[in-house]
Amino acid sequence: MSTNTVIKGRVWKYGDNVNTDVIFPGKYTYTVSDPAEMPQYALEDHDPNFAEQVQPFDIIVAGTNWGCGSSREQAVTCLKESGLGAIVAKSFARIYYRNCLNAALPALISPDAVDAIQDGETIEINLQRGEIHCSAGTFTFPPLPETVMKIFEAGGLIPYTHQRLKDQKEG
Amino acid sequence: MGQTFAEKILAKKAGVKKVQPGEIVEVTPDVALSHDNSAAIYGIFKRMGGDRVFNPKMHAIILDHAAPAPTTKHAENHYQIRQFVGDQEIPHFYDVGRGICHQVLVEEGLALPGELVLGSDSHTPHAGVMGAFAAGIGRSEMASIWALGNLWLRVPETLKIVVDGQLIDGVTSKDLALHVIGNLGADGALYMSVEWHGDGVEALDIAERAVLPNMTAEMGAKNSYIPPDQKVFDYLKERAKRPYEPILSDPDAQCAMVKEYDATKIEPMIACPHTVDNVKPLSEIAGTHVDQAFLGTCTNGRLEDLAMAAEVLTGRQLAKSTRMIVIPASAEVYREALLAGYIEIFLNAGAVVESPGCGPCMGNHMGVPAVGEVTISSANRNFRGRMGTKESEIYLANPQVVAASAVAGEIIHPKDLL
């Protein structure tokens, strides 16, 4: 799935310090290795409704330190594979943040937007402009620079590097 | 308005005038550090379509995590890395026995003031002791650097830690680091660039300073920086592999958070099982039985650490119920400890001295605990299962306390030894 520059979806709102153990439980890390199977366990220990009801381009809106704990990449993959459009948070755990962007899942930091956005409402994010439109108004986040947009368009860091290498060799 | 170290160096490396926290820049590191994981990274590099690495001189590859190889599988892994290093003509390769990657990087003058170090190891921030910007990254990211020569980084906010006054006798920089981590918590410096300032930091020698950036990974920091001064320049005089240009942060730079600590008030601290921020004063847990004492690692395996432990062990014997493992952080440390007579003191006390490397720090080999055993260690991490079995406990302490506890068979301060 390529990443659109405009993402419109329903909000799943969560609090602070949601860790990778509840996003993708540790007990599955060695038993579930096919990315396509991961969405059914997404947020299993935090919000049992999520996996069942999430729609493509839905958006998680969270408090501080989203994705803290272990560095397991599955905690990003399970959300990416479920079709999630983006995560907006007050802050991200560092490794989680990098895993998101390298997996082409927009991770956006906007504390004011997080405070204003209501659970369940539909919001629109414009990645290029760095804007979030919700019922309470428009909020901004530092626009993602070209490099990261290009990683998104390629579908992640591995395909992106693959493509760039190829271009270099041919160019 | 002045700029932080992170803002200055990332703007310079990105070739722009100024950057703001939160901004993303694309940068080429001066050093790409990897260790025993280099074979796995090479696998990803090939999947990316990689053939020749971007710049062989950028690499620092040091075999340390399971070195010398404990199993055939580990040996095969090392073998593949040697092949790769030979094929790609990578000059800065250090084979088994040279030491722990973070220590070797500093000793070899490969991490320099004002330089950018990216490493596929979570304790890469260690190199901040030289005034470098050093951050840990993932394996795919390292593979991408090998292929393209660059990577994106988010410009971090800054946490400025100011340490006033000097540590009292019997208190080390390890206690200071543990005190700060206990105070700020495991996410206290999340994503931040940590800067260490104040006369309490300036007073420390290089070996003691290194503990501070080494341990800031345990607060979630991205990098950790000590402004380079004359001590650093002197240390690098015969070592620096390249000319370098130090970068100093501005005193009036805007920091997201400033924390002040009074060094004179800090006492010996212990990180209790099973998290590094579970910190208690030594006085509260003295008397806890220990089965094994481990002196070594990139945190506290330097000559000065061995000297502190040797002082405690001179003329003493380990407790009958306790064994002690000593692993110098590098071959250089080992040689100097030998000349100084420390190795003999360890052997006389009944300790075992092993070849430089990470050893049991990550539970790989050379002294892992049994189920139910308690280790007191000079390392930086005590997570459940870290040293092999989940059913064991790790207490983290300074080198003197590790040595004294080996003598007493329980956690104790050296001054309380009979």
Ligand code: SF4
């Ligand atoms: S000594 Fe321990 S913490 Fe340091 S690099 Fe080796 S495994 Fe990591």
